[in-house]
Amino acid sequence: xxxxVHADVNRRDFLFIATGAVGAVGAALTAWxxxxxxxxxxxVLAMAAIEVDLAPIAEGQEITIKWRGNxxxxxxxxxxxxxxxxxxxLEDLKDPTARSANVKDGDPATDENRVVGGKEGFLxxxxxxxxxxxxxxxxxxxxxxxxxxxxxxxxxxPCHGSQYDTAGRIRxxxxxxxxxxxxxxxxxxxxxxxx
Amino acid sequence: MSGPxxxxxxxxxxxxxxxxxxxxxxxxxxxxxxxxxKNLNYWWTFGGILAVxxxxxxxxxxxxxxxxxxxxxxxxxxxxxxxxxxNYGWLLRYxxxxxxxxxxxxxxxxxxxxxxxxxxxxxxxxLWMIGVLIYLVMMATAFMGYVLPWGQMSxxxxxxxxxxxxxxxxxxxxxxxxxxxxxxxxxxxxxxxFSLHYLLPFVLAGLVGLHIWxxxxxxxxxxxxxxxxxxxxxxxxxxxxxxxxxxxxxxxxLLYSAFTFFGPNYLGDAINYLPANPLSTPSHIVPEWYYLPxxxxxxxxxxxxxxxxxxxxxxxxxxxxxxxxxxxVRSGTYRPIFKQIFWIFVVVCITLGFAGSGPPDxxxxxxxxxxxxxxxxxxxxxxxxxxxCYFAFFFPILPLLGLxxxxxxxxxxxxxxxxxxxxxxxxxx
Numbered sequence: 001x002x003x004x005v006h007a008d009v010n011r012r013d014f015l016f017i018a019t020g021a022v023g024a025v026g027a028a029l030t031a032w033x034x035x036x037x038x039x040x041x042x043x044v045l046a047m048a049a050i051e052v053d054l055a056p057i058a059e060g061q062e063i064t065i066k067w068r069g070n071x072x073x074x075x076x077x078x079x080x081x082x083x084x085x086x087x088x089x090l091e092d093l094k095d096p097t098a099r100s101a102n103v104k105d106g107d108p109a110t111d112e113n114r115v116v117g118g119k120e121g122f123l124x125x126x127x128x129x130x131x132x133x134x135x136x137x138x139x140x141x142x143x144x145x146x147x148x149x150x151x152x153x154x155x156x157x158p159c160h161g162s163q164y165d166t167a168g169r170i171r172x173x174x175x176x177x178x179x180x181x182x183x184x185x186x187x188x189x190x191x192x193x194x195x
Numbered sequence: 196m197s198g199p200x201x202x203x204x205x206x207x208x209x210x211x212x213x214x215x216x217x218x219x220x221x222x223x224x225x226x227x228x229x230x231x232x233k234n235l236n237y238w239w240t241f242g243g244i245l246a247v248x249x250x251x252x253x254x255x256x257x258x259x260x261x262x263x264x265x266x267x268x269x270x271x272x273x274x275x276x277x278x279x280x281x282n283y284g285w286l287l288r289y290x291x292x293x294x295x296x297x298x299x300x301x302x303x304x305x306x307x308x309x310x311x312x313x314x315x316x317x318x319x320x321x322l323w324m325i326g327v328l329i330y331l332v333m334m335a336t337a338f339m340g341y342v343l344p345w346g347q348m349s350x351x352x353x354x355x356x357x358x359x360x361x362x363x364x365x366x367x368x369x370x371x372x373x374x375x376x377x378x379x380x381x382x383x384x385x386x387x388x389f390s391l392h393y394l395l396p397f398v399l400a401g402l403v404g405l406h407i408w409x410x411x412x413x414x415x416x417x418x419x420x421x422x423x424x425x426x427x428x429x430x431x432x433x434x435x436x437x438x439x440x441x442x443x444x445x446x447x448x449l450l451y452s453a454f455t456f457f458g459p460n461y462l463g464d465a466i467n468y469l470p471a472n473p474l475s476t477p478s479h480i481v482p483e484w485y486y487l488p489x490x491x492x493x494x495x496x497x498x499x500x501x502x503x504x505x506x507x508x509x510x511x512x513x514x515x516x517x518x519x520x521x522x523x524v525r526s527g528t529y530r531p532i533f534k535q536i537f538w539i540f541v542v543v544c545i546t547l548g549f550a551g552s553g554p555p556d557x558x559x560x561x562x563x564x565x566x567x568x569x570x571x572x573x574x575x576x577x578x579x580x581x582x583x584c585y586f587a588f589f590f591p592i593l594p595l596l597g598l599x600x601x602x603x604x605x606x607x608x609x610x611x612x613x614x615x616x617x618x619x620x621x622x623x624x
Contacts, residue, residue: 035373038387044377064474069379071474131499133358134351135476142567159355159480160494161555161575176499 044068049195051187054122060152062138064127067194071127071135072182073155077166080145081153082120085111085167093178094170100181109178114167117186124184124192125168131175134159143171155179225411230429231436232417234613238308239415240443241301243436247444248298249403253396255291256340263343265389267382270345271470289459290451295337296462297451299485302330310516311537313525314416320517322409327513329402334486334510336395339388341483346467351480353380353388359493362503379473419612420525421605428609479554488544491551491578492585505582512589519589521597529603533596536588543584550578 050067052074057063062075077085090096090108097106098113107113115123127135136155141163144154153166162173169178184194202220204210209219262281264273277284306326309315315323342353357374361367376383414423423429430436454461462484466477482490492509496502512519527534549560555575558565565571606612 038373038376038383040372040375040377041383044381044383066474069377069381069473131358132355133361134355134480135474137476158476158478158554159351174494174497174499174502 049193051191051193053191055190057122059121067182072194073123073125073127073138073168073179075123075138075153076121077123078145078152080147081166082111084145084153085114085165085169088165088167088169094172095176095178097178098181099178101183102181102185109167109169111167114169114178114181116181116184116192119186122192123166123168124194125179125181128180129157129159129162129175130170130177130179131157131160131162131173136162136164136179141172225407227431227433229411229432230414230423230426231432232415232423232428232609233430233435234417234419234609235415235436235439236418237439237443238304238312239417240440241305241308243440244301244444244447245298245305246403247447248294248301249396249399252291252294252298253400255287255294256393256396259287259291260393263389265343265386267345267385267471270343270385274344286455289455291340292463293451293454293459295340296454296483296485297447298333299337300450301447302333303485306330306513307541309416310540311527311534312416312418313420313520313522313527315517316520316523316525317517318413319409319416322406322413323517324514325402325406325409327510329399329406330513331510332395332399332402336392336399337483337485339392339395342385342388343392344467345385345471347469347471347475347477348464348467348480350380350471350473351476352482353384355480356482357384359503359506362500364500381473416525417609418526418528419606419609420529421607421609421612424608424610481552484548484552487549487551488547488585489551491547491574492582494551494555494575495579495582505586509582509585512586516589516593519593521594522600522602523597524602524605529605530596530600531603532600536592536596540585540588543581543588546581547578547585550574550581 047068050065052065054074054076057074057076059076060078062073064071064073066072090110093109096109098109100107100113102116103113111120112118114125129136134157136157138155139151139153141151141154141156143163143165144151145166155164155168157163157173157175160174162175163171164175164179165171167178168181170176182194184192187193202213202217202223204213204219213219259277262273262277262284264270274288277288279285281287309323309326338352338356342349357371357380360374361371363370372378374384375381376387417423464481464483481487489506489509493502493506496505522530522533524530527537551574553560553574554564555578556564556567556573559572559574559577565573570576606615
């Protein structure tokens, strides 16, 4: 382009740049559908909620259900497991926040904040290790209740050795966060809806 | 790009074509007459071997795609259908799965050859960096291909690797959800991996074109690392290196066939013959052998984000290699200390591979678990020591070595070096 200063050329320059800018915005907007199509689709989002009956789960028993493609642990904790979880000081925790969708972000990881409605018998959380997504194994690791040869409570991730305590809080290993507690509510005394 | 060719079309059609698309001039100049150092040893044949492996993977892959179904309910069965029902399906699948391993064996030899002979040094930095990019795309392609049979290790490998991205601060969760197309590895994930697994090999082919282009600007490095000084230092690529590469390719095909026909599952994991189960993690997750050193680095660090950074960093640091190595001597042959450190580095990489293969808290190379909270020679500890050595090689060892080491005298030219090594037919009296 000429370096000579001339009113017509300046106007033309402006038009060139303006046209180019509109073209660039158009290209960027066109790219969005191609990126967005990879996000969860309507059918995936539709599988959002599930109801679970807690009555058949005996004390000390744990069931795993599938919700949104991931395992959810529902554990009916023993009194000793609850007691052990409550005896842990907050400053001993690797992740001191509750990581529960049922309390405010950043609330402390007390045992109360890890359950819902004060029903401390039932611990409901995602069975997805916060390190790289493996399923931790129940009644394993160094942070459960030990009576003789029997361990109860506590989780151990077989992939990279992360260990969680009887409230599903990370205590050892590479995982950065406590096992996530999904949004759920009690429909009745023994029935919950997750999601 | 016409190169050192004095191509003259001979036929009337050749002349007609030459005026419209001078492709024969390109072929003659770049593939047939291309002046190539006359002292290239067999370590230089792996470039040709890699080209053959890329074609082998493309051909077997395209025919496998004619029989495969990318759906979580059918993928595993369709692979078994290929194995049992499709004519020669077992052969095509074993060629493809073992071909991936052979591809990686060849690429590792090719990379180590480049490192030993300083092939990344000026003026070949861009050539080297395109090579690192090719290696990254290869890793992504192989990873997505391994997911397609939808076995247990396919599923859990996919879950662990995609979860690496959740370590990114702030946007990690959104990025993984976007990669998955859901809240877990599921049908949308399988579908997009199939699509990308089909696409990326063609991207690779394009990158290989750039790699060869960047190679043909300065020409090949050679075992002496000394620049080509004239026509006495070179021979035409054809027939000298088409034949040498061809022989090496045939030998390599023997190895490939040995695995395909006599140990088709030796390099794989038996648990991948169990269909994927999102509710049950295998007791021990390991990636394919070619990722193990990087997996060991990931596990060496007890912090998720730093572990992920270290793992990606261990590959990305290769991009900086041309500037980390401060020595002006290319070939390790003339660098007495580098030569030894290079081989130690090779051993460190292999050690990292073993360290990534076992449960982190077991005694190294043993099935026995070590007691917790004490110092023991576990897979994890070996991985940690080897990971430190790995990074130490790139920094500070390489930059310092270039400044401290006194290299041996270089031969005046390739031709002089070749003639000096030539043994007289009749011993001198």
